[in-house]
Amino acid sequence: MKQPETERFSSPEELAQHLLVLDLLAREGNISQRALGIRVGLAPTRVNRLIRELVGEGRVEVEDSARPYSYRLTARGQVYRRRLSLEHDQSVVQSFRAIQAYIARRLQELRAEGxxxxxxxxxxxxxxxxxxxxxxxxxxxxxxxxxxxxxxxxxxxxxxxxxxxxxxxxxxxxxxxxxxxxxxxxx
Structure with a gap:
């Protein structure tokens, strides 16, 4: 059975950074990797590696006739972006529910104190x-x-x-x- 591609993320933050990169590439394809890194909070080497991964997976195309390079999400990249967006939204809701449950437990402890x-x-x-x-x-x-x-x-x-x-x-x-x-x- 094939595992979902998004399970490779080690943390919700990594998923969010990946999604932010895809969102910026979709909106502002003509952006330098340096500017992309600054906006997303990633080191230039990480941005470069991420762009190469996305290109290698057929999710992003690079037009190198312009400086900075121009990036465009492919149809596959757009589907991937939507899937990551859904997973990110589900992760946020799950985190919110966990926080609610923690607060409710803590309040029950306070109530029991008197x-x-x-x-x-x-x-x-x-x-x-x-x-x-x-x-x-x-x-x-x-x-x-x-x-x-x-x-x-x-x-x-x-x-x-x-x-x-x-x-x-x-x-x-x-x-x-x-x-x-x-x-x-x-x-």
Whole structure:
């Protein structure tokens, strides 16, 4: 039984780099290997080896009458690019689900520890996943602590600043715009 060609990638990053090269060649065929390497974050030797592999596999054609060389994806290369794109998308979704599962397990551990009211650290993208999971476990997020000045005072999952600064450090806390249920607001 023939194994899928994409199993040769040693990591999701390698798959993504390969896909980025194919995408750039499809959009901007007249690009130097040096510029390609800079845009994708690969060493020039790796770009050269990758281009030679793609040419050898019949996925890319090279027109060497121009400087820099002009690259064009063949029909086979276009099919390969679509297949890698699908695999990359599936990998991203799988990673997202793994992160969700990890966060859910961690929140269940916190719930078992006792207090239902929590103030997590970090108002970034992970908080977008954490807040709905916490609410589903009946954990009440009453504020968020974050040391990024750009996030201070922003609305995150219904939570807002103003930032409350401590004299001793850069850490700032945000508090809920609504008082917790069953309590009176002091503001």
């Amino acid at each position: 207090p239902r009211r929590r103030v997590p650290f970090g108002a970034g993208r992970i908080m977008e996943v954490t807040l709905p999971l916490a609410r589903g476990l009946d954990l009440e997020v009453v504020g968020i602590v974050d040391d990024d000045d750009a996030r201070q005072g922003q609305r995150r999952g219904g939570l807002v600043g103003p930032a409350l600064r401590e004299k001793s450090g850069r850490c700032a806390a945000t508090r809920s715009s609504l008082p917790p249920s069953g309590t009176r607001s002091t503001s």
